[in-house]
Amino acid sequence: MQLAKVIGRATSTVKHPTLKGWRMLLVQPLDPKGGPDGAPQLVIDNQGGGKGDTVIISSDGKTAREMVGSDNTPARWHVLGIVD
Numbered sequence: 001m002q003l004a005k006v007i008g009r010a011t012s013t014v015k016h017p018t019l020k021g022w023r024m025l026l027v028q029p030l031d032p033k034g035g036p037d038g039a040p041q042l043v044i045d046n047q048g049g050g051k052g053d054t055v056i057i058s059s060d061g062k063t064a065r066e067m068v069g070s071d072n073t074p075a076r077w078h079v080l081g082i083v084d
Contacts, residue, residue, distance in 0.1 A: 053082055
């Protein structure tokens with residue numbers, strides 16, 4: 001799990017069938033001091049995060065596969081929650 005800042009949304013006219021209907025966000029992972037930590041990541045979101053929100057993300061691929069209901073999804077990163 002890691003904190004990240006939502007920097008935008010992703011829109012796609014063609015995507016993997018397992019991602020149909022899923023909202024996708026572009027997030028910047030944060031280090032413990034709040035600075036950038038690596039490259040931005042594309043995450044699936046079912047929590048309703050928006051630009052500027054701080055979210056908790058996870059790279060647990062098993063949970064992502066369970067969320068979308070498919071063992072062959074390319075999704076790995078997902079939003080666990082929004083930080084108040």
